[in-house]
Amino acid sequence: MLIRNAYIEKSTVPEDIRITDGKFAEIGKGLQPALGEEVIDCGGKLVLPPLIESHMHLDTCLTAGEPRWNKSGTLFEGIEIWSERKKSLTKADVRERVNRAVRMQAANGIQYVRTHVDITDPSLVALEAMCELREELKDFVEIQIVAFPQEGILSYPNGKELMENAVKAGADAVGAIPHYEFTREYAVESLHFAVKLAEKYGKLIDVHCDEIDDPASRGLEVLACLAYETGMKEMVSASHTCALGSYDNSYAFKLFRLLRLSGINFVCNPHINIMLQGRLDAYPRRRGLTRVKELLENGNNVSFGYDVIYDPWYLLGTGNMLDVVHIGLHVCQMGGYDDIADSYKLVTFNAAKALHLGDAYGIKPGNPANLILFDAKDFYEALNERAVVLKSWKNGKLIASSTPAKKETHF
Ligand code: FE2
Numbered sequence: 001m002l003i004r005n006a007y008i009e010k011s012t013v014p015e016d017i018r019i020t021d022g023k024f025a026e027i028g029k030g031l032q033p034a035l036g037e038e039v040i041d042c043g044g045k046l047v048l049p050p051l052i053e054s055h056m057h058l059d060t061c062l063t064a065g066e067p068r069w070n071k072s073g074t075l076f077e078g079i080e081i082w083s084e085r086k087k088s089l090t091k092a093d094v095r096e097r098v099n100r101a102v103r104m105q106a107a108n109g110i111q112y113v114r115t116h117v118d119i120t121d122p123s124l125v126a127l128e129a130m131c132e133l134r135e136e137l138k139d140f141v142e143i144q145i146v147a148f149p150q151e152g153i154l155s156y157p158n159g160k161e162l163m164e165n166a167v168k169a170g171a172d173a174v175g176a177i178p179h180y181e182f183t184r185e186y187a188v189e190s191l192h193f194a195v196k197l198a199e200k201y202g203k204l205i206d207v208h209c210d211e212i213d214d215p216a217s218r219g220l221e222v223l224a225c226l227a228y229e230t231g232m233k234e235m236v237s238a239s240h241t242c243a244l245g246s247y248d249n250s251y252a253f254k255l256f257r258l259l260r261l262s263g264i265n266f267v268c269n270p271h272i273n274i275m276l277q278g279r280l281d282a283y284p285r286r287r288g289l290t291r292v293k294e295l296l297e298n299g300n301n302v303s304f305g306y307d308v309i310y311d312p313w314y315l316l317g318t319g320n321m322l323d324v325v326h327i328g329l330h331v332c333q334m335g336g337y338d339d340i341a342d343s344y345k346l347v348t349f350n351a352a353k354a355l356h357l358g359d360a361y362g363i364k365p366g367n368p369a370n371l372i373l374f375d376a377k378d379f380y381e382a383l384n385e386r387a388v389v390l391k392s393w394k395n396g397k398l399i400a401s402s403t404p405a406k407k408e409t410h411f
Helices: 075-086 091-107 125-136 159-168 184-201 219-230 249-262 270-276 292-297 321-331 337-341 343-347 349-354 379-385
Strands: 002-008 015-020 023-028 039-048 051-056 110-118 142-148 204-209 236-240 265-268 301-304 371-374 389-394 397-401
Touching (some): 051 301, 051 321, 051 349, 091 110, 110 204, 125 142, 184 204, 204 219, 219 236, 292 301, 301 321, 301 349, 321 379
Parallel strands (some): 051 110, 236 265, 265 301
Antiparallel strands (some): 002 015, 371 389, 389 397
16 A cells, blocks of 8 residues: 655655555655555645553543532542442443443544553452453554552552452553552552562553642652662653642752653643642642653653543543643643644654553554554644544554544635
8 A cells, every 4th residue: 555645743745655564664755656556645644653542541431420420520529439330330331331432542543542440349340351352452452451459559458469460360551549548658568569560570560640739749759769779660650640740849859850860751641630630729729730841851751641531530531632632732831833743742652652662653664554644734733623533544454534524604
């Protein structure tokens, strides 16, 4: 297949891409079609590597209003409602919702999803369903599963055992939730446990770390120190890290040295945290997000995630990463031209680094032919116009397509 006349990322000249046997074979200007080769003319539009959802809770997706609506819109009411909803979880229920959510994501150009799955459930039913789906959907969307202890590791009965069982059952990464543990001591121990477990089984780590406005929540320094001292470094991700937005500058400045040394990844979730944080503040009210610009300037890798789609914590959501980038740029005050033009990296290359996808990600000869075509000439336009993904190819096969809506005025 020959894809012609496409702008790859930020290139200033259109190029052609040849795909053979599911891989990128040749990229250059003026490639000529071979006899009988399928040709697709992109008309000077943007192609990118596939979008990546680096932080999602697929097991809770599409449950808003069940068994009741979150009326206050707060995190605490969300937790209460989810613990009620969790009682009725079945494998069929999880499978049906995840299948729908993944298709919403795929239609918006996503081909990789890191999902956290709640394992504070002795039946591990959601984890089991997710492991099946990871296998069934792998030709369309690659799913990475984090064993996520929603109710704590030390603070939930048999939490450590459940974590290890989840890893044995097939989780790709180990999670933790230090700010939710009963005590600071439990928080610290949970991180030591998570890192040891990941080392034992050769897994990645992704911690819900300090998702709270409390400036005394300091799981991040423990996680970063462990990542540095064990050498796990870039295999470790710290998600949310909202408290970093509330730390005093004198402490934050000291912490940034350790963060740089640790080489850990950060995943910021702008939708959910601008909605849920700062709720106990009067005015002025904190934004509650981590320090994205400063972390990037510090040399740390940062990606953006949606976190949830339409669940007890967040009653909205489409799964479209353009939404995430759009709101993230606003909330993190990244409004300069370069910030906007480069922002696709937050949901492509930076996310690929967090997911540890390696060199196989990206449009270059020899790599799997995974790419998307936007209905826009560049990412600036794609973001501003919420352009649709016209086509999404995985291993050279078309897995999703969209037709742009036609808008007309009559004056
Ligand atoms: Fe999360």
